[in-house]
Amino acid sequence: MADEENPVRFGILGCAEIARKICRAINLSPNSIIQAISSRSTEKAKQFAIKNSLSELVKVYGNYETVLDDPSVDAVYIPLPTSLHLKWAVLAAQKKKHVLLEKPTALNVEELDQILEACESNGVQFMDGSMWYHHPRTSRMNELLLDPKLFGQVRTIYSSSSYLPPPQFFEDDIRTKADLDGLGALGDAGWYCIGAILWAMNYKLPTTVTALPATTRNSSGVIMSTTVFLHWEQEETTAIFYCSFLSHETMSVSVLGSTGSFHVEDLIIPYEESSATYNFTSGACFADLHIGWNATEQEVRVHNELPQEALMVKEFSRLVKGIKDFKIRPDTRWGGISRASQVVLDAAKASADGGFKSIYI
Amino acid sequence: MADEENPVRFGILGCAEIARKICRAINLSPNSIIQAISSRSTEKAKQFAIKNSLSELVKVYGNYETVLDDPSVDAVYIPLPTSLHLKWAVLAAQKKKHVLLEKPTALNVEELDQILEACESNGVQFMDGSMWYHHPRTSRMNELLLDPKLFGQVRTIYSSSSYLPPPQFFEDDIRTKADLDGLGALGDAGWYCIGAILWAMNYKLPTTVTALPATTRNSSGVIMSTTVFLHWEQEETTAIFYCSFLSHETMSVSVLGSTGSFHVEDLIIPYEESSATYNFTSGACFADLHIGWNATEQEVRVHNELPQEALMVKEFSRLVKGIKDFKIRPDTRWGGISRASQVVLDAAKASADGGFKSIYI
Incomplete structure (x- = not known):
């Protein structure tokens, strides 16, 4: 199956500055598309969509929960402040969304372990946003x-x-x-x-x-x-x-x-x-x-x-497609690297x- | 007065490997010549002179004392092991020879202070061999x-x-x-x-x-x-x-x-x-x-x-010539730099x- 078929559909939780870069990377990656963006207000999310010339097909939500409840979203990218990672990454995993999480991954390893455990028990891929x-x-x-x-x-x-x-x-x-x-x-x-x-x-x-x-x-x-x-x-x-x-x-x-x-x-x-x-x-x-x-x-x-950001998204989506299309187990190597850091x-x-x-x- | 006139005449205490490099530097420096070399045996010093194609005018001594007693020697380069620096640098200063001392300058700052004091009280220039x-x-x-x-x-x-x-x-x-x-x-x-x-x-x-x-x-x-x-x-x-x-x-x-x-x-x-x-x-x-x-x-x-080694020798000899020819005081900046290190x-x-x-x- 070609990369372009059945791409991984991303939802973005939050419109931080760093999200601009990853939106561009998702658009550049042949196996990925932006499905939805969200912010704490619909207006702010709309402004983000305009500023970054996102397709009119991209859904715009005024809160993060709706992204997690959208069955057309396969994976989420989470650029929220570190103190919010535990809540939203765990919730995303519970909603069966694959998690691309901005670094630092959590306030401490106890929090990260909860996130990794949630990803593992829900069978979703985890990766942090260290692009290099x-x-x-x-x-x-x-x-x-x-x-x-x-x-x-x-x-x-x-x-x-x-x-x-x-x-x-x-x-x-x-x-x-x-x-x-x-x-x-x-x-x-x-x-x-x-x-x-x-x-x-x-x-x-x-x-x-x-x-x-x-x-x-x-x-x-x-x-x-x-x-x-x-x-x-x-x-x-x-x-x-x-x-x-x-x-x-x-x-x-x-x-x-x-x-x-x-x-x-x-x-x-x-x-x-x-x-x-x-x-x-x-x-x-x-x-x-x-x-x-x-x-x-x-x-x-x-x-x-x-x-390099597009290569990161491409690799993440490759793993997600393996899980989604071929029932391959999530690759825990990336979570292990994040955990060591x-x-x-x-x-x-x-x-x-x-x-x-x-x-x- | 041109650099080439009245060059600073170096005696070398010891034929360590590093001395080869400084002999070359003295020959390259326009205001310096090799006047004498020495080793613990005349034979070893002779071999060094041959290996390094030194002029036949260079005096060859079988001990260090003779170099210090030679009135035609203005300055000495000391590449001996660090544990011998105190003895030979102080003796050289007392014999009114300017001192270019290989690094590390001494086993400790108390020793170095004795060397610097000997140089100062005898009005001779001090510099260590940090060429960079x-x-x-x-x-x-x-x-x-x-x-x-x-x-x-x-x-x-x-x-x-x-x-x-x-x-x-x-x-x-x-x-x-x-x-x-x-x-x-x-x-x-x-x-x-x-x-x-x-x-x-x-x-x-x-x-x-x-x-x-x-x-x-x-x-x-x-x-x-x-x-x-x-x-x-x-x-x-x-x-x-x-x-x-x-x-x-x-x-x-x-x-x-x-x-x-x-x-x-x-x-x-x-x-x-x-x-x-x-x-x-x-x-x-x-x-x-x-x-x-x-x-x-x-x-x-x-x-x-x-x-850079020739530039070091040139600078050292410039200071020595200032002292010798124009009664300028030794530059204590170089000793201060060595002391800080x-x-x-x-x-x-x-x-x-x-x-x-x-x-x-």
Whole structure:
């Protein structure tokens, strides 16, 4: 059956800014269509439809419940504030809607476990909205990571995710409000760093997670900037990540192995939509007299047929179609990846909140 | 007076591998010549002279004392093991020889203070052998660091210096011996990271230095790999460095400011001798829909007339000539830079040796 036949029909819960990007991705994905959008008011949802040039066939609802009750909706995309994820993701699963959930997935792993349990018991697919996993650059770097000769053992990883929002952000944005997105920079920018580090470690959880005693909070106590140290004792591998709302834009990861290393500056959002690069060095030694290197960095460019968000939607819909059309069981791998990130996120927060002690996982 | 007239005449104490590079640099520097070399045996020194095609006019001595007693020697380069620096640098200063000292400068800051005091009281110039400070790329990046619009405030710094030596290194090399170079990877690779971080902070010392609890030692207790966290409380600035003998070759620094950032992969030894690059981004924000960046990384290439080691020797000899020919006082700035690095190095070692507690400076 061609992708275009019987596409997965998405309902969107909420008209957050990020929803614009995913609506575009659904339209670009050959196996997916937007079936319904919703907001807390019909007017707001209508404005969103107009602003994003959505088809007149898209249903417009003034509340989220109606989307979940619409039998023509197969799957929902949930870009609501993190504090609302538990309620709406569980309800969606109970209504047999497949769940594409924006990150951070939940306020803590106990909440995420309820969401994952609801998805599993209702036989629906779960995936979080971390789009960079789906870029072919990520797969190419993964091949490197698995190459014992070119890369060797992972020794240390550094990841940075930051941006400097306008002053209004610090007044208004949900990511600065303790009651809406109490995870702050850790949940927003830090989520990607944690994902990148776990990815490089093939999702093995670290032994300890330690927030370093240099954490900046706003007046509500929400983390605006922090640095976190991860340690895998058995492997003697370390990782550091820095996440911040107070620094110039970064979204980098550097992975250093015993025999090779690579780094990417634009991991989360590539500079360009149609291709992306990573920089790789292997087997480098000082040249004679220590006046140069015998091997220098190579830039490798990887092309992608669709933007990474569309590739994410396409992969999600492929899994949904497998369940819907062929009764294949949901793929629990994506939930497992989200859960690993959430566990590390929780530990980092617990460490920052508890005097920067190491948290054993 | 032209550089070529009345050049500074160097004596070399010891024929370590690194001395080959500095001999070449002295020959390339227009204001410097090699006057004498020495080793613990005349035969070894002769072999060194032949291997490095030194002029037949170069005097060859079978011990270090004779170099210091030779009135035709103006300055000495000391590439001896760190544990011998105190003795030979102080003796050289007392014999009125200017001192170019290989890094790490001493086993601890108390030793370095004795060396600096000897240089000051004898009116001789001191400089350590960190060559990258003298590359014009470093000055160019420095202009960036001082630009409040393009770069802003320094928020965080990451530096990595590592290499994977052959197995024999772990048996034989002085950098693995507690009694010769007890600072291990911290004193060797770590010295550069510390220098790069302090340079980015205009040599302001951090409030605290904390080795992270993931330090690998050899059977003699010498550090083979460690990660260290630096914190400037007042500025809310953080830095992390990773130094290791167990990882693929790196010599990177990334400096993240509030409005810009730059990174260099080949800081200590540039890939090429005639030019070097840094990568710089400023004022970057997400593009509309978060599907790209409004400003991407620029690669800036800086050309250099001489290799960085020759530029270092040239600068050192310029200062020596000022003292010798024009009775200008020694420039104490270089000693101050070495001292700042040694203070941080000592604190990192104290933290690693003392259960990873934070050391207040």
